[in-house]
Amino acid sequence: MKLLVATRNAGKVKEIHEILAAVPGVEVVGLAELNIPESPEEDDVEAFDxxxxxxxxxxxxxxAKTGLAALADDSGICVDALGGAPGVRSRRFAPVDDARGERQDQANNRHLVHLLADVPDERRTARYVCAVAVAWPGGDEVVRTGTCEGVVLREPRASEGFGYDPLFYIDDEGRTFGEIPAGRKHEISHRGRALRAIAEALAGVDESEGGA
Known part of the structure; x- marks a missing residue:
């Protein structure tokens, strides 16, 4: 089964490739590998709550666009002191219009730090949430969700990772997601947990059943 990873976030593509590499009978491909150009309408697809x-x-x-089984995820950070925000708005949280990629990540992190400036350490709890879905052109679908608990630091600490990883601190690890090596991050992260659940589902799907 050829499985399209439907994201243009390079960090996500790398993580998903690494985690799904062990699934037998699944060939993982990305949008760039298939030369699928970016379309403005893609930004309007994720319009739900x-x-x-x-x-x-x-x-x-x-x-529907490619005729392939497609895997997509939506993930974000939910901060208790902000009533669960930014949640599904995590990718475009900062009030900037022209930032993309790493610049957007940096703007989001600065905005989050600013909003939490007066919040005491004991109230800076948060969780990463990731939902992963696979849809087949024939209409079959599967969705799995993973979470990871942590706290938001007052300043970033990172040598790896992306998004809010430099601010997301895991007590049991004693470091942020931005400091945790990729292999360990895959074991404990929200995305790793959701993808392993999807991998289990895919391992039990016959190609004819999935319509792939």
Whole structure:
């Protein structure tokens, strides 16, 4: 089964490739490998209020567009002191119009630090949430969700990772996601947990059943 990873985030593509590499019978390909150009309408696909609905919408969109089974995820950080925000708005949290990629990540982190400036350490709890969906052109779908608990630091600490990783501190690890090596991050992260659940589901899907 050829499985399209439906994201243009290079960090996510790398993580997903690494975690799904062990799934037998699945060939993982990316949008860039298939030369699928970016379209403005992609930004309008994730218009829902839950991670699960957004992941499914994106997977359905690219399955219909390419005729391949498509895997998509929607993930974000939910901060208790902000009532669960930014949540599904995590990718475009900072009030900037022209930032993309790493510049957007940096702007998001600065904005989050600013909003939490007066919040005491004991109230800076948060969790990463990731919903992963696979949609087949024939209409079959599967969704799995993973979470990871942590706290938001007052300043970033990173040598790896992306997004809010430099601010997301794991007590049991004694370091941020931005400091944790990729292999260990895959074991404990929200995305790693959701993808392993998806991998288990895919391992039990016959190609004819999935319509791939």
């Amino acid at each position: 839950t991670f699960e609905e957004n992941a499914l919408a994106k997977a359905r969109y690219f399955a």
